[in-house]
Amino acid sequence: MGDAYCPDCKRGTEVVFDHSAGDTVCSECGLVLESHSVDETSEWRTFANESGDNDPVRVGGPTNPLLADGGLSTVISKPNGAQGDFLSSSLGRWQNRGSNPDRTLILAFKTIATMADRFPFFRCRFSLPTTMLIFLGKRSRFPLGLVATIKDRANEIYKKVEDLKSVRGRNQDAILAACLYIACRQEDKPRTVKDISLATGVAEGTIKNSYKDLYPYASRIIPTFFAKEEDLKNLCSP
Template sequence: MGDAFCSDCKKHTEVVFDHSAGDTVCSECGLVLESHSIDETSEWRTFANESGDNDPVRVGGPTNPLLTDGGLSTVIAKPNGASGEFLSSSLGRWQNRGSNPDRGLIMAFKTIATMSERLGLVATIKDRANEIYKKVEDQKSSRGRNQDALLAACLYIACRQEDKPRTVKEICSVANGATKKEIGRAKEYIVKHLGLEAGQSVEMGTIHAGDFMRRFCSNLGMSNHTVKAATEAVKTSEQFDIRRSPISIAAAVIYIITQLSDDKKLLRDISLATGVAEGTIRNSYKDLYPHVSKIIPAWYANKEDLKNLCSP
């Protein structure tokens, strides 16, 4: 996509834009130069009339196939002078006061869009969450449930299906007060009911520890050297039967890697950055410890270095 100055390479290098994560990455060393970039797409260009009359453009927003009329409802308005501004007329206000059958969907989609923006998610994930919510809404069986939890669960499932998973804690942070427990229940409800409708299980996508590594390392401000080692280590760990969640393994690998570096991270800080409890990280470390000689890259730490790790 172009080039930019990389602080680790100390030169201008070619960069790659990860559209799913919103990250700008150095192609030579893998350093994240910019994270959570907004995915900007082309918009319609409009040209105002030089005479001062209203802008003659006749195109509105993009159609939305999930809405009854594609989202192309007519809004009645009256011009306000020659500045091109519009004020809703009384008739227009009456028209918009609850007559739109998709009003509930539109509000839900706006909430999903806000949550997506706060998490730095791209449009494909947001659109998938909208589709999931529309299917749930069509069943008319979700009434009485926590709406914020339901929308957050749709976004969680969408991230999984788009192979860019987020932790429940990350989703919870933008869920307007919905708790992890409520989001978890909503997720199970969606998976169950949509699965029954389709006659098959809802595909959730497989989570790997590596899916979270770059983001967690970025949260901790780790150097490119340690990020590279952690990424390799977590990938190698998949060869072993470590019966822990991918998120827990990622957190434990980060703990090991940082303990072998000059920039050691406290267990408390790793817990805050990953959302994994300190006790869970300790238990995962205990499971990984017997395999550290094979998991940790040899270029990062030798056998003597590994002996300095605390025995669990």
């Protein structure tokens, strides 16, 4: 920890460094004071690909322990205008026909990242009618400005939800929004249902219903190191 001036608190406050995201965050209001101060880009190979594409030599990102294969599955892409297009396309179609148990999780994690990773692009200095706020949220997907630890926690919670298979048939975006709501409370950075609704475009009532579906399974979907009696008390009843 260290001290830095926070423009929202208008004074010097203690800051926390989020190593996974490279963010410097105010410990009192949660404002990100400095973002991406570490290099999160992938490594590069030292030789060129004969296809001549602009981005053919990218090396994959880090492994993901929440995925069955660690996120190391091969993705076959089609080269642009290079020989072998037919072969690449055929292999890609064949791969897509195969079963990939992680496909749903990967899409869900990407959606959670979209909901949680961005910063607010405007802040209201005056009150707006609720109907106007909902309209703005649906039009712009008002971002939450959440740190990476909350995103990771929401990923873990959703993985447990998928393993339980207890909420099949529910709107997935609503389930993901409810997972974010739970993750925020578990990380002591609570957001209101309205905040989550504005960020995701999912109606408040739909998020509340999904939260009600998840609440009975709280002790099973909260990560093991969070599934303690005192932690679960931080979750408000639906």
